[in-house]
Amino acid sequence: MIKVSDLKKEFIQGQERTEVLKGVDLTIEEGEFVAIMGPSGSGKSTLLQLLGGLDVPTAGNIVINQQQLAQMKEKERTIFRRKYIGFIFQNYQLLPTLTVEENVAFPLHADGSLTKEKNQMILELLDSVGLKGLGRKRANLLSGGQQQRVAIARALVNNPAVLLADEPTGNLDRNKAEEILVLMSKFNRENKQTTIMVTHDMFAAGFADRIILFKDGVIDQVIARKDNDYAQYVANFMA
Numbered sequence: 001m002i003k004v005s006d007l008k009k010e011f012i013q014g015q016e017r018t019e020v021l022k023g024v025d026l027t028i029e030e031g032e033f034v035a036i037m038g039p040s041g042s043g044k045s046t047l048l049q050l051l052g053g054l055d056v057p058t059a060g061n062i063v064i065n066q067q068q069l070a071q072m073k074e075k076e077r078t079i080f081r082r083k084y085i086g087f088i089f090q091n092y093q094l095l096p097t098l099t100v101e102e103n104v105a106f107p108l109h110a111d112g113s114l115t116k117e118k119n120q121m122i123l124e125l126l127d128s129v130g131l132k133g134l135g136r137k138r139a140n141l142l143s144g145g146q147q148q149r150v151a152i153a154r155a156l157v158n159n160p161a162v163l164l165a166d167e168p169t170g171n172l173d174r175n176k177a178e179e180i181l182v183l184m185s186k187f188n189r190e191n192k193q194t195t196i197m198v199t200h201d202m203f204a205a206g207f208a209d210r211i212i213l214f215k216d217g218v219i220d221q222v223i224a225r226k227d228n229d230y231a232q233y234v235a236n237f238m239a
């Protein structure tokens with residue numbers, strides 16, 4: 001359902017050209033939970049941005065839900081993103097002065113005003129991420145773990161086909177991280193949302209079906225959780 005072929009991205013700043021993605025080929029099945037790991041600066045976030053239509057590749061193709069993303073014009077990409085993509089970031093990126101409910105409702109405003117049904121759906125979503133009763137609280141008054149739950153609810157409010165998460169547990173301690181990962185796995189299983197998560201943390205990657213090991217702008221290895229010695233393999237790679 002996601003097919004990336006020979007994807008390249010370079011950034012040009014003044015005289016300097018940086019080739020960040022050097023030909024990425026990747027197929028991800030519908031409903032799969034994939035982790036992307038690799039050294040800092042290897043291009044993981046760049047790949048995620050391209051998959052989410054936040055930026056455009058220099059060359060290559062991205063097909064998501066039978067749609068050619070790389071060729072879309074900006075307006076088309078925006079519509080595509082709203083319809084198919086949910087994003088979660090390491091630093092939550094909530095609007096701090098809005099309430100929890102307002103943050104979750106934010107993506108819905110693009111399709112007009114909030115209906116009774118939509119408001120009900122937001123309440124149910126908050127309940128399902130463990131934030132029942134906190135909807136009227138200002139987002140910046142919540143703890144980190146709670147803020148990331150709000151971010152998950154916001155990412156899921158449009159029921160996107162694809163959930164992209166860039167180090168979603170990077171700012172959280174182990175217990176809070178586990179709660180977030182359990183939630184993400186639950187939604188991945190129940191909603192069949194294809195989930196792609198960048199992480200530096202082996203514990204987090206252990207929740208994924210497959211781990212993509214990224215190095216210098218290309219995929220170095222792909223390993224499945226069911227492979228016997230995958231933990232050791234990843235540890236060696238990251239060392």
Ligand SMILES: Nc1ncnc2c1ncn2[C@@H]1O[C@H](COP(=O)(O)OP(=O)(O)OP(=O)(O)O)[C@@H](O)[C@H]1O
Nearest residue numbers: 011012013018020039040041042043044045046047
């Ligand atoms: N908008 C940009 N303009 C210029 N260079 C960029 C831009 N975005 C990223 N880069 C460069 O691309 C390279 C890869 O960055 P990227 O953020 O994708 O790495 P990453 O694998 O996510 O690293 P980290 O693990 O530290 O988050 C870096 O050298 C970075 O400086």
Ligand SMILES: [Mg+2]
Nearest residue numbers: 044045046166
């Ligand atoms: Mg990054």
